[in-house]
Amino acid sequence: MATKSWLTQLQDNGYRLTTARRAVVEIIAASQRALTPVEVYDAARDQYPTLGLVTVYRTLEKLEELGLIQRVHRPQGCQAFTTAGQGHQHLLLCSKCGRATLFDGDDLDQFIQSVARKTGYRINEHWFQLFGLCENCK
Amino acid sequence: MATKSWLTQLQDNGYRLTTARRAVVEIIAASQRALTPVEVYDAARDQYPTLGLVTVYRTLEKLEELGLIQRVHRPQGCQAFTTAGQGHQHLLLCSKCGRATLFDGDDLDQFIQSVARKTGYRINEHWFQLFGLCENCK
DNA sequence: CTTATAATTGAAAATGATTTTCAATATCAT
């Protein structure tokens, strides 16, 4: 369970542990899919009915800042979040069920180097995302 | 100049050629940078002061639909557009001046195949974007 | 070159997402 580790990290960074945060963290940490703030809000209110949407936004902000979650960019919009990849990991999204899978991107390095050479840019960051159908949906 | 070709394509697809559209097309086709709707609006009004922001949105929508421009996803937001790449081309963005450069991504195919093999997904689409400093800015 | 039709326009209002403000409340170090 990532939940515990995320809560610890929030606390270690000076944030207080509240019921609202616990509820939000629990929902995203447990989800296989990327969730929008409203989806998190709806799901978390089952556990904690007085939760406010604003608090969801604020908690997501902190989790993103700590590198625990990342924003997911999709054709339909860019407001969903999912567990962040470690280091060179990237996202693979199922277009049908929404499942988010991480994969390793180390092998991209040579390719990126060659783009840098050809274009004259110094490349600092890359952003790579794949879309398809997962094993269950294809 | 892409302007002329874009206008022709609009017309060929049944859209009328209006002063408003001409102004919008001229601005994006000429820009090296990705522009937001408001940036296009401001720039185009120098030529055509009665232009409405709504028309900018509607024109961008059509240009995107025809594959002439594409949305650019950046850490600061995902509302800017720039000239679309052909086929397997991808975007390289300068973090300082905002310049958008296209590069070829054919070599990604093997890599994507290997991800498909490892994850069990059928991969249909990929999004790849690089960020860095262009020759002038680095 | 007119004219008729249908697409297009811009303003205003509506919608949707996100942020700010603020007084009440809850956490946590002491």
Place this chain on the structure above:
DNA sequence: ATGATATTGAAAATCATTTTCAATTATAAG
């Protein structure tokens, strides 16, 4: 237990985008 301070949720404000609608304009047909 208590107090300082972070956090909360509601409401309002802001920002991006879409819809509605009556007036205007491009273009095909005469």
